[in-house]
Amino acid sequence: MxxxxxxxxxxxxxxxxxxxxxxxxxxxxxxxxxxxxxxxxxxxxxxxxxxxxxxxxxxxxxxxxxxxxMERARDDMLHPGVHHQAPDDDPVAVIEASNRAYFEAYQRNARLMMLQEQVATINADFRASRIERSEAFVERNARSIKRMQDAGLVDETLEPVMTARALSGMVARLAYHHLALGVDGDINDLVFTSTKLWANALGLTPRNDPSH
CATH class of the missing domain: 1.10.10.60 (Homeodomain-like)
Known part of the structure; x- marks a missing residue:
């Protein structure tokens, strides 16, 4: 900025x-x-x-x-994510924990997240910084998707960065809509829906799913 x-x-x-x-x-x-x-x-x-x-x-x-x-808020928003996944972890459980941590951090910083979007529209330097921070999350998630592809858990035809950008954008927009703009929505519902969509998009099944 x-x-x-x-x-x-x-x-x-x-x-x-x-x-x-x-x-x-x-x-x-x-x-x-x-x-x-x-x-x-x-x-x-x-x-x-x-x-x-x-x-x-x-x-x-x-x-x-x-x-x-915003830099201080960013430190709070750096939640535990799928990049911390150990080889024997349930990937869906890790995604769920990551999504929950993100939504809880977003709720703590909801007003700032709204201001962030406003300032990004009027300040080119901050907009560039906003994109850089967003891409850092995307790159982290892309590395996790690639590891799951290498383990044979995720469709190898999916391009990791584009897939991560789509799924991360979905979660961020869901958070903004419900937690910044104040549209009714319980965090548990946000976590369930976003995790289900992540898992379905990647073709993952929870290990405790009886149908697995």
Missing amino acids: ADATTVKEPPATARGARTRAALISAARVVFERDGFLNSRLTDITAEADCSTGSFYTYFATKEDVFFAV
């Missing part, structure tokens, strides 16, 4: 690190409350109980601190 001329050096002291962290936490409160466009730096510094000068010590613009907020 920020170009090379606006990136600030990380704080050199523990106090500086605390101040920067407080500004990020305050910015999240303000962004979630007021939206990105209506948020003001003075509101962020007031929420953090620090001066405007302190803000500019760590961030050059409102966009920079929004990027930092």
Whole structure:
């Protein structure tokens, strides 16, 4: 989001690190409350109980601190996924656990996820960063699909990256629709439906399925 001329050096002291962290936490409160466009730096510094000068010590613009907020949320969104699968794990159970962790993390960050989509439409740098983060999830899932293909569990004619992009996009859109936009939907239902669709698309059967 920020170009090379606006990136600030990380704080050199523990106090500086605390101040920067407080500004990020305050910015999240303000962004979630007021939206990105209506948020003001003075509101962020007031929420953090620090001066405007302190803000500019760590961030050059409102966009920079929004990027930092989203980076922190991204760490929370990096859920356990199918890439952690051991050779003897039930792949459907691993997918289910991954989907559940994703939906729970998305629910914790639902307001930010909505703001992320809005800012991506008006800021080209953030849009590029948004795509990069999305593709990281796709690439991780693609590696898992390839391993399942190598194990003879998944149709080898499926291209792993395109398949991962389709299935990951389905889950992300389901989360956005129900958890960010607030359409009625229980997380258990989201987990069941997304896992079933993943499994059906890949031709997987749960190991505890009597028909397996």
